[in-house]
Amino acid sequence: MDTKYYTTWEEYLAEHPELEGKPEQAIAPKIVKYEDAMFTFIMDLLL
Amino acid sequence: MTDAIARTNERNQLFKDLFSGNTPKRVPISNPATQDFAIQYAGLDLAECQWDLTKLEPVYDKFCQDFYTDTYPGGSIRIPSHYQILGSTPIVMSSSGFMQHPDVVGMLAEEYDEFIASPYDCIVETILPRLYTEFNGPPGKVAMALAKAMKAQADDLASLGAIRAKMNAKYGFATMVGALTEAPFDFMSDFLRSFKGISGDVRRYPDKVAAACEAVLPLMIKKGTLPNPSMLGYTFVPLHMAPYLREKDFAALYWPTFKKMVETLAGMGQSVQLFVEQDWMRYIDYLYELPENTIMRFEYGDPKLIKEKLGKKHIISGLYPVTLLQTGTKQQCVDKAKELLDILAPGGRYWWQADKSIIHLDINGPVVENLRAVLDYVHENGTY
Amino acid sequence: MIDLQALTQAVGDLDEKTIITMIEDFVATNPSGEEAQKIVFACQQGMGIVGELFEKNEYYVGDLIFAGELLSKTIDLLKPVLNDVATEKVGSIVIGTVQGDLHDIGKNIFGSMAEAAGFDVYELGVDVSPSAFVEKVKEVKPQIVGMSGVLTLAIDSMKETVKAITEAGLRDSVKIIIGGNPVNEDACKQIGADAFTTNAAEGLKTCQGWVS
């Protein structure tokens, strides 16, 4: 998706160097979960 | 194991069989009446119950008790709180408390290019502020409105989920997950260009319509993806515009991205249920092209023809006319159910649903009695 | 001088560019009201072609919606030169989408076809209460009342509306036609309407039969 409003984990990580060395397996699902929750919420407003 | 758990297991098996193309033990049934109907049936106030969801538990209990169904009833529901918080214009509560969708235009014809360049950016920056008043104003206020709305919706969904879990535990319904999406062309039509707008666009700028459908396809696929494709459940796709198009326009503008969407979802291993609204009979050969085991709930059509053309590859549902429940006698209603069973059940791949949802209850009308008679009849006689 | 036959054909083909160019060129010649009236007539005949193609399943609802839009666009362009021409009306109809229902596409299609066929159309909009129908009937005394609705609950509202018209003592002065996806013969009987249709062109013929 080519957009400013949805970030994949890879893109997110690249923008957030402070996360380097932190437990990615715990952080990634959480960040992605809310990214997706926002996407679903927004799209549901148009369905 | 309690009775209810045993019933859930049994019903889950019905649907696992059905969705994988095996013939289930009997014809599964879904009650077509919605939450609005259930609230009116309980004699409560529509608006109040939708704002105060704690009122819904006894509503659902009575509804589940009195009407036979294998899946949790209730239909698609729009809960008012987050729409209110966002200043919604496309979804508003009517004076009677019914959540309704007036005709709106979220995107102007001049905005096609912006949309095609990045559909999601255009949605966030242009379309939502046009349709939802609270997306306008100082950034801090917009952010807070959005936060409140999401929290409200999450709370509401949790309340409804808790009721659902209780009813499943008590009545042993099949436990299915769902996702909702639309065909790209329908998405462009419904909240963006409107039924009227798109009808002009098809003639004025067909290339832009086609490009917009392509551009929005990945969003529609993502929206329709189940949390985990192996879960029991389906992506629900209500189909709107195709019957209103000439075949030439359908073939060029509607079908290509819709087909890709269904194929992609099915390719991930999940079920897709199409609600084939209006009359698709002139497109029946197109429907045949869709992946095996696609579920098709029809609103119209000749059941014999549908069975003959699609019944070996796809799963057929719908067609039972809810208007008959309003106007017919009990015997006529049951006869109709029998007629459809006789045509559609042999050989499997049939799921009993009605042609439409029942979104409203006329207390003085015959619907309650007729609906119960039909659900019971199909439950008792629904063999393949 | 404008080629009326070509205009009729362009309307039938829903060829927007040709229609608009022809009408604009025509208006630029500063024509008389009578001449403009001929143009309107040619457009109406074009709408007749659209209706026929719809009945033959060559056009679909999307095309009808577009046709309605084109027609109102042309009438808007012609308005400045149509001034003060008394037009002959074939009859009058009050139409509206019944209470609780906001769907108006079908009603609008029927409305623009009826207008194109020379009816005076009084448009009440959507979600119209029985009393609003009654008030309008009292006010304009139409020959026909057209009710539209696509929600199944519209059947109940139509019933209520006919009841209200009857109670107001107006039932014998009007013919009532209902339209929209859920109407059928049984519903029509229960509602107490005179005719039903799920096809605007057919409904128009019924109405024309009533006023001829």
Ligand code: B12
């Ligand atoms: C387009 C559409 C919409 C658009 C409406 C846009 C608009 N401005 O009208 C939008 C997206 C806004 C919409 C909203 C809703 N919709 Co809707 N919608 C439809 C859809 C897809 C098409 C209806 C339509 O316009 N058909 C095209 C027209 C041309 O057909 P028609 O009305 O039959 O008209 C023809 C003839 O009947 C005749 N005619 C019509 N009126 C008259 C009158 C006279 C006098 C005459 C002579 C002839 C005549 O002429 C026309 C041309 O031939 C239908 C699907 C379907 N199967 O009908 C659902 C459908 C009607 N909608 C439905 C629902 C549930 C809703 C909502 C309630 C959803 C929601 N929860 O918000 C809201 C409605 C809110 C409300 N209170 O009304 C359901 C109704 C189910 C039910 N049990 O009643 C349907 C059937 C979809 C479905 N299969 O579930 N909808």
